[in-house]
Amino acid sequence: xxxxxxxxxxxxxxxxxxxxxxxxxxxxxxxxxxxxxxxxxxxxxxxxxxxxxxxxxxxxxxxxxxxxxxxxxxxxxxxxxxxxxxxxxxxxxxxxxxxxxxxxxxxxxxxxxx
Amino acid sequence: xxxxxxxxxxxxxxxxxxxxxxxxxxxxxxxxxxxxxxxxxxxxxxxxxxxxxxxxxxxxxxxxxxxxxxxxxxxxxxxxxxxxxxxxxxxxxxxxxxxxxxxxxxxxxxxxxx
Numbered sequence: 551x552x553x554x555x556x557x558x559x560x561x562x563x564x565x566x567x568x569x570x571x572x573x574x575x576x577x578x579x580x581x582x583x584x585x586x587x588x589x590x591x592x593x594x595x596x597x598x599x600x601x602x603x604x605x606x607x608x609x610x611x612x613x614x615x616x617x618x619x620x621x622x623x624x625x626x627x628x629x630x631x632x633x634x635x636x637x638x639x640x641x642x643x644x645x646x647x648x649x650x651x652x653x654x655x656x657x658x659x660x661x662x663x664x
Numbered sequence: 665x666x667x668x669x670x671x672x673x674x675x676x677x678x679x680x681x682x683x684x685x686x687x688x689x690x691x692x693x694x695x696x697x698x699x700x701x702x703x704x705x706x707x708x709x710x711x712x713x714x715x716x717x718x719x720x721x722x723x724x725x726x727x728x729x730x731x732x733x734x735x736x737x738x739x740x741x742x743x744x745x746x747x748x749x750x751x752x753x754x755x756x757x758x759x760x761x762x763x764x765x766x767x768x769x770x771x772x773x774x775x776x777x778x
Contacts, residue, residue, distance in 0.1 A: 582765040593771035594707070594755060601765070640707060644765035649720040650695055652757070652767050654707040 552577045552643045556655035564663045569613075569628040571658045573641030576622065582644040583624045584652070585615055589637045597639070600624065611635070636662045666690045668770035670756050676776045677746055685741045685773045687756030695764050696739045697757040698731065700724065701772075707755065713739065746777045 557572040575581055585597040598609025605617040615626045624641060641655040669688040677683050689696050698710040711721040713731055730742045739758075743750055753774050757767040 584766075586769075591774075594769040596766075596768075599766060644767075646765065649712055650759060650764040650767075651697060651709045651712050651720060652699075652707075653709065656706045 551647060552581065552645050552653050554641050554643050554653060554655035556641050556658050558658055559656065560659050560661065562661040562663060563631045565633055566630050569626070569631045569635065569660065571626040571639050571641075571660065573615075573624045573626065573655060574622050575624060575641075575643050577643060577646075579646050581624075582646065583615075583617060584642040584644070585609065585613070585624075585626050586640045586642060586654075587611075587637050588640065588657075594640070597626070631660075631662045633662050633664065636660055666768075668756055668758055668768050670754075670770035670773050672773060673771065674774045674776070676778060679748060679777055680745050683743050683746055683775060685743075685754050685756075685775070687739045687741075687770055688737055689739055689756065689758030690760075690768055691737070692760065693758035693768075694761045695719075695759040695767075696731075696733070697759075697767060698741045699755040699757065699769075701753045701755065702749075703752070710741075710754075743775075746775075748777050751775060751777045 553576045555574045583600045586594045600617045608614045613628045638657050640657045642652045645651045671686045696713040701707045711725045712719045728744045753772045755772045756770040759767045
């Protein structure tokens, strides 16, 4: 069965600093991986996805993530944080063994300091 | 851009009452899902629906819950007798047969049981 672990429930960075949100996955088959962002009192917005092919994927708002099979990781990065990036970020994997449901990590809340 | 639409955005109900949460998935999608997010917690899978039947459900999805696709466009989640612990954000999602692993999420319905 697939699962996702997000390291750090809270991450705080200064505006302009590098954002790094960590995600490790467990999967018995090649995974389909996603990052979602949730702004306060809003829904889930897809930031980026990895299915097959290029391991470095670019998403919206300047975010990117790299799929590293050897490390079973899919960390999310952004070179320069902006105040508007403050939100909850969820790493997720698609369940390919029992259906197509999305399995979410616990989430990481990103704080951006001025 | 096509999107998943959920109504209402916020619903308050008394404990023991029945509620129906409504969703209009993207029109050519064939897989439908409901997820739940209790305040401050991660997003949890409830149920998936395909070909007019439940394809998978979690242990959360007990006899108090039911889903229905009453016509060609709507997908509903019914909670028969609400409990305080049913208070949460409920997300509907849908995915295409060609890319079943990529689910598109609605903005959610916040259910408050008082």
